[in-house]
Amino acid sequence: MTDLSGLRSGAPVPDTTPHSGPVTSSEAPPPNAGGRQNRGDSADSLHLTGNRLPRWAPWVIAAGAIILGLLVQVTGITVVGLAPGFVAAFAFLLVQTATSWTVEGRRHATDRLATTLIYTTFVLALVPLLWILITVIAKGLSVFSPEFFTSTMRNVNPRAEGGGIAHAFVGTLEQVGIAALIAVPIGVLAAVYLVEFGKGRFAYWISFFVDVMTGIPSIVAGLFIYTALILTGVLEQSGLAAGLALAILMLPVIVRATEEMLRIVPNELREGALALGVPKWKVILRIVIPTAISGIITGVMLAVARVAGETAPLLLVTFLAQDMNPNPATGSQASLPTFVWDQISRGTPASIDRAWGGALALILFVLVMYAGARIIAKIYSPKAR
Amino acid sequence: MSKQIDLVDLDIYYGDFLAVEGVNLTVKANSVMSFIGPSGCGKSTVLRSINRMHEVIPGAHVKGAVNLDGENLYGPNVDPVLVRRTIGMVFQRPNPFPTMSIAENVIAGLKLEKDKKRKESMDEIVEKSLRGANLWEEVKDRLKRPGASLSGGQQQRLCIARAIAVEPQVLLMDEPCSALDPISTLAIEDLIRELKDRYTIIIVTHNMQQAGRVSDDTAFFNLSGIGKPGHLIEVGPTAQIFSHPEHKQTEDYIAGRFG
Ligand SMILES: Nc1ncnc2c1ncn2[C@@H]1O[C@H](COP(=O)(O)OP(=O)(O)OP(=O)(O)O)[C@@H](O)[C@H]1O
Ligand SMILES: [Mg+2]
16 A cells, blocks of 8 residues: 555566356347346356457467568568568557457457557557667677776867877766755755645745746756856856756756655555654654655756756756766866767767767766665665565 | 543534534543444544544644543644654554565654653563564564555554554554454454543444454444534543433434344
């Protein structure tokens, strides 16, 4: 009931319903043929069993559909590259639905059709994701070496081989760290306010502006820091300025994710604690937030992942650097996304390889952070059973 | 230890909606009173207004007074947090804290608010409270397991242990057995009879037999129509309410329930 992390899983549910109900439409008694009396006659007039397609049927149909697709490929009628795939998919849907309808009846045909469509969209959604991952890994892994992680681009000819991402990695770590340090407390507190205290006009406007902030294009956040803080001389182009711009982008994501998680904490828990004579702030701190912590951490990590890949605002507020600059307060600082952008724009095979390496490092960075957060969340999450 | 409760001209609102009107009622110290009445007549509402849990709902408020040994709980400068520590509550559905172990659940109220100068160690309080709730023998070997790992009936007794761990003087129970099997129900009824020595208890129940078994006095609430406020119809010793009620409504309700 209160395992909040469980609420997020959405595994597809296989059809396990035992077969029942009326059978094929051809066998069903015509309407008004005294169905009521039939039903009342005796137990054996109950239709609890019916025809089902054998288990292998969908596989045979699928094999046939694929062969058909291959034929289209071979005969060369193809107009578009993906046509054989579409032909196979449509053939499968059509034949399966038709056979199922005649053998099993309408309900099962619909069931099979829907199941197929759901699995198809699932696979389609997964394709680009896997494609990106495989491409980045295949291209990025080739430049991975100890040197790549420990050296900077200082004194390296950007068109030739060599150099590394150490400076960019430190930059990303610091900029995202600063952003998280600012945005996580503000975001979580704002969400606590909205869920636990907020009512009336003030809460409405906060909620409204969080929505508006969600829609801010990242370059606008960069422009804002640039005009408000850098042009006015408060800050120079630096990692700190980058952290501030990223904080603006993180904030709404954290507020919304935390808000959602706090709202699904059952009210009974709040009331149970209040009824023990626990003050409200302690109820929030010791009961509500711990119960939701796993989801909150996931939300924070999604926000981190989102801003870790931001490039445009960083180019504006901290620009590029080829050298290690561990001090976020002064001077331009490199970062993984701007490193990738820089290397791609150099346009030589060596620099493009480095760009892929930087991209893979960025993905790994986010993955490691995410895994770490999941472990922390696991330790604190509600323990049922 | 335990104290007398007097409700005086109590009107209870949800926003503008008057849910319960004009309740005057006395619950004697060290007695068990049960609230009975049809669904929606305001039993839970009255109960929650006694430990100021009613006002937790946005817009909810009361008019009138609730006196605990003569002291108005709705008087100025009364801290609702302290009221709730004096008047414990057990809810219809068991609600152990999911992030805490069995032991932590028991001392949740103390650990979260430990300004009481109590000499016993936390372990002693855990054992005493669990014994008090008749749960000790069943869980003493797995105090570190999550509270949610218990059965429904055990969870409910855990919630009772949690409520008595803060040493309240009054216990309010809102249909504490409605989600439980007959065995667990009997266990909790036994418990209520034991707890009576130390606490003043009010229990809301839809089960007439249960009211008859556990309570000294019974209060019958009713409402005249949908959207109308609920009223206290009559209150008296349980035996009398069940055998010779003064009001026809009470008789009908009890008779209807007994079939
Ligand atoms: N949170 C709320 N907001 C507004 N009205 C409420 C709220 N809770 C209860 N009410 C109303 O107050 C009246 C009394 O409700 P209450 O929950 O006290 O009834 P009850 O006697 O406990 O009923 P049951 O036996 O079903 O638990 C009902 O008309 C109900 O609709
Ligand atoms: Mg109720």
